[in-house]
Amino acid sequence: xxxxxxxxxxxxxxxxxxxxxxxxxxxxxxxxxxxxxxxxxxxxxxxxxxxxxxxxxxxxxxxxxxxxxxxxxxxxxxxxxxxxxxxxxxxxxxxxxxxxxxxxxxxxxxxxxx
Amino acid sequence: xxxxxxxxxxxxxxxxxxxxxxxxxxxxxxxxxxxxxxxxxxxxxxxxxxxxxxxxxxxxxxxxxxxxxxxxxxxxxxxxxxxxxxxxxxxxxxxxxxxxxxxxxxxxxxxx
Numbered sequence: 001x002x003x004x005x006x007x008x009x010x011x012x013x014x015x016x017x018x019x020x021x022x023x024x025x026x027x028x029x030x031x032x033x034x035x036x037x038x039x040x041x042x043x044x045x046x047x048x049x050x051x052x053x054x055x056x057x058x059x060x061x062x063x064x065x066x067x068x069x070x071x072x073x074x075x076x077x078x079x080x081x082x083x084x085x086x087x088x089x090x091x092x093x094x095x096x097x098x099x100x101x102x103x104x105x106x107x108x109x110x111x112x113x114x
Numbered sequence: 115x116x117x118x119x120x121x122x123x124x125x126x127x128x129x130x131x132x133x134x135x136x137x138x139x140x141x142x143x144x145x146x147x148x149x150x151x152x153x154x155x156x157x158x159x160x161x162x163x164x165x166x167x168x169x170x171x172x173x174x175x176x177x178x179x180x181x182x183x184x185x186x187x188x189x190x191x192x193x194x195x196x197x198x199x200x201x202x203x204x205x206x207x208x209x210x211x212x213x214x215x216x217x218x219x220x221x222x223x224x225x226x
Contacts, residue, residue: 108155108156
């Protein structure tokens with residue numbers, strides 16, 4: 001049971017390049033999330049998904065797209081990277097039990113945009 | 115989510131119990147108390163959560179006061195690997211939305 005895994009761990013992009021971050025979970029969770037964390041700041045929700053084939057915008061969705069074609073995978077895409085997207089990206093998934101939701105996080109992807 | 119207040123930092127000697135307090139005096143009816151931690155350069159890690167009763171798992175114990183206005187996370191035998199920022203979060207899924215609001219947390223330093 002690997003939990004939540006993220007690919008790649010590190011990436012350097014030039015402004016205007018595109019890339020896709022992959023998140024995978026093997027816990028059969030319905031909900032998945034993408035957050036970003038900037039130095040000295042808390043996590044901010046980019047997009048989330050409440051089930052296969054569904055996605056929704058979080059707090060800071062601009063410049064990102066997502067897809068959830070399979071229940072276990074959640075992809076985050078940057079179509080045209082900007083230096084402001086330099087950050088650490090965390091994926092999470094959660095198990096819903098009534099009104100309690102426990103989110104489990106991946107190890108993160110460190111992205112630098114030059 | 116209810117507002118939480120935590121000390122900015124704490125120290126604990128290795129092998130001793132670490133008791134991390136959290137004040138959530140505005141907690142309402144069915145809001146849960148969650149604890150997460152983030153070790154430097156790693157993803158946040160879920161520790162434990164509770165509603166009214168005290169809870170214990172393999173990582174920690176959670177003590178919630180009877181009036182639910184405060185709680186304490188207890189790491190019974192702290193190790194150097196427990197050095198991290200610990201976050202107390204109060205939320206109820208139906209009212210809180212999907213984003214976890216981590217706040218500032220408590221920076222715990224475990225010393226040899």
